[in-house]
Amino acid sequence: xxxxxxxxxxxxxxxxxxxxxxxRVEGAxxxxxADRIEQWRDRSxxxxxxxxxxxxxIAEFDDLLELKPDAVAIASxxxxxxxxxxxALEAGCHVLSEVPGAFTQEEIIHIAATVERTGKQYMLAENxxxxxxxxxxxxxxxxxxxxxxxxxxxxxxxYLPSTLVDEEGNxxxxxxxKEQGRTDxxxxxxxxxxxxxxxxxxxxxxxxxxxxRVVSVNCVEGPWWNPETPLxxxxxxxxxxxxxxxxxxxxxxxxxxxxxxxxYRLFGTQGSVEWYSHEGFCRRIDSTREEKEGWERIxxxxxxxxxxxxxxxxxxxxxxxxITFTRALLAGRRVPIDVYRMADYTLPGxxxxxxxxxGGGAVHVPDIRREPFEHTExxxxxxxxxxxxxxxxxxxxxxxxxxx
Numbered sequence: 001x002x003x004x005x006x007x008x009x010x011x012x013x014x015x016x017x018x019x020x021x022x023x024r025v026e027g028a029x030x031x032x033x034a035d036r037i038e039q040w041r042d043r044s045x046x047x048x049x050x051x052x053x054x055x056x057x058i059a060e061f062d063d064l065l066e067l068k069p070d071a072v073a074i075a076s077x078x079x080x081x082x083x084x085x086x087x088a089l090e091a092g093c094h095v096l097s098e099v100p101g102a103f104t105q106e107e108i109i110h111i112a113a114t115v116e117r118t119g120k121q122y123m124l125a126e127n128x129x130x131x132x133x134x135x136x137x138x139x140x141x142x143x144x145x146x147x148x149x150x151x152x153x154x155x156x157x158x159y160l161p162s163t164l165v166d167e168e169g170n171x172x173x174x175x176x177x178k179e180q181g182r183t184d185x186x187x188x189x190x191x192x193x194x195x196x197x198x199x200x201x202x203x204x205x206x207x208x209x210x211x212x213r214v215v216s217v218n219c220v221e222g223p224w225w226n227p228e229t230p231l232x233x234x235x236x237x238x239x240x241x242x243x244x245x246x247x248x249x250x251x252x253x254x255x256x257x258x259x260x261x262x263x264y265r266l267f268g269t270q271g272s273v274e275w276y277s278h279e280g281f282c283r284r285i286d287s288t289r290e291e292k293e294g295w296e297r298i299x300x301x302x303x304x305x306x307x308x309x310x311x312x313x314x315x316x317x318x319x320x321x322x323i324t325f326t327r328a329l330l331a332g333r334r335v336p337i338d339v340y341r342m343a344d345y346t347l348p349g350x351x352x353x354x355x356x357x358x359g360g361g362a363v364h365v366p367d368i369r370r371e372p373f374e375h376t377e378x379x380x381x382x383x384x385x386x387x388x389x390x391x392x393x394x395x396x397x398x399x400x401x402x403x404x
Contacts, residue, residue: 002330008069009033012040015075017313021322028326033057034064037169065091078189082107089114094121096325099200115339123335124342128201130320133300139384145286147270151247154202155263160254161228163191173228192231194353195252204345208378212242213344219352220360226255238352295394324381336381343368
């Protein structure tokens with residue numbers, strides 16, 4: 001068992017969270033960080049100094065690889081992630097990659113082939129799979145408290161109108177660019193990304209709770225009415241069929257103006273559970289509760305209580321990508337969201353857009369493994385809680401509701 005994992009971080013806008021977390025994780029030692037944009041390097045240097053671990057970030061990825069870290073966290077432009085992942089793997093580094101990880105089916109296959117050829121590990125840094133309440137959902141499901149879970153819902157609602165960026169990394173909307181007379185801007189990497197391809201925040205967690213993978217998808221898209229985002233539709237709905245016969249519905253919209261949200265629901269024959277991020281608690285009805293009693297409110301949130309996660313990012317989930325990645329590599333174990341599980345998260349969104357382009361017809365989603373998927377290994381790394389959170393009757397404030 002190795003005693004230390006040396007880490008480099010690429011991309012210091014989003015990656016500043018990874019940098020902070022690897023500086024805190026036992027067994028990891030950050031030896032370098034890189035970004036071509038000066039303000040992200042400067043902000044990262046300030047953060048490291050405040051943490052008492054001085055570091056001077058550099059500009060070029062090639063120079064970061066020259067430091068020969070054991071592993072690299074890649075948090076760069078989404079369209080460059082696959083190329084940079086392959087470069088790092090071939091340089092002898094394990095890789096923790098931000099989502100989406102890849103933009104095309106061909107990139108996914110190339111990454112998997114490089115992992116197999118080099119013997120290095122790849123993990124997708126999908127933080128939403130580490131949401132604290134999902135650990136309880138998985139345990140309740142294993143205990144049979146929802147009966148047979150036949151359907152699930154996920155929604156990623158995130159208004160992102162700033163689709164242009166300057167050389168300093170500052171993002172603007174097309175309207176702002178026009179008002180300022182800016183002609184030096186380029187589209188951000190998500191400006192023309194089909195919304196459904198950014199589904200890993202919702203599909204990934206549901207696949208882990210369900211211990212499942214997608215086998216086919218039908219998808220339709222909404223209109224293209226937002227003038228700030230002319231290169232992508234206002235949203236897309238996808239309906240996925242899984243290997244175990246379930247249905248999963250995912251909505252992704254990046255163009256409709258509303259507070260951002262992650263929403264999840266499970267539908268079982270003996271009970272159901274749901275989470276709406278603006279509420280911050282779960283609603284549950286399980287096999288021990290009568291329907292006429294209504295929902296039970298369970299006050300469990302996004303973070304776990306066994307690690308100080310207050311400033312780790314994304315509701316306390318970011319640090320768990322660093323913790324589980326580091327622990328697995330030091331122990332010589334396979335990482336929790338490996339390259340094949342990344343394909344389970346990412347490829348369905350790529351093929352969902354293909355369905356939308358072809359009028360919503362069904363598209364097969366292949367399993368890129370050499371041996372067929374059997375079970376997720378995610379919970380072996382994350383663990384399930386032993387306590388039972390106290391519930392109370394949910395009061396909507398609107399009185400009783402009876403369906404006719």
